Structure formats: C-alpha cells, structure tokens
Amino acid sequence: MNIFDRYYPAIHGYAMRRLGCDLADDVAAETFLVAFDNRQRYDTTHPSARPWLFGIGST
Incomplete structure (x- = not known):
C-alpha cells in the first residue's frame, strides 16, 4: 500500500x-502535493508518515 x-x-x-x-x-x-514536493526531507527512520502529514495538513 x-x-x-x-x-x-x-x-x-x-x-x-x-x-x-x-x-x-x-x-x-494539497497536503499530499506538499508532501510529495518535500519527500526528500522526510526522515525514513520514522515508522509512520502520519505525524508528518498531519503537520503539513495543519498549516
């Protein structure tokens, strides 16, 4: 998935x-567009992208 x-x-x-x-x-x-554009900044050591996405969606 x-x-x-x-x-x-x-x-x-x-x-x-x-x-x-x-x-x-x-x-x-828009949240997923921003996430995709900034995907290189995501720390892949985190097991879930949920907090990162909620942070984007809250701005």
Whole structure:
C-alpha cells in the first residue's frame, strides 16, 4: 500500500472535521502535493508518515 492510500482517509477526515466537507478535498490533496514536493526531507527512520502529514495538513 502506498503512502496516499494508507493515509488519505485520515488526513481527509481530519480536514473535514476541522473545515467542513467543502474544503476537505482541497486540503487533503494539497497536503499530499506538499508532501510529495518535500519527500526528500522526510526522515525514513520514522515508522509512520502520519505525524508528518498531519503537520503539513495543519498549516
């Protein structure tokens, strides 16, 4: 399973709870776009990308 498939539901759900349905799709998509653009900065020693993605999605 890739990072998008693994974490998209959690990121989207978080955005939906905080911002509503109208913005959740955009925020979740932008989160993964930023993550992809900055993938070289991710510390692969961490077992889960979830905290990193939530940090991106919260900004």
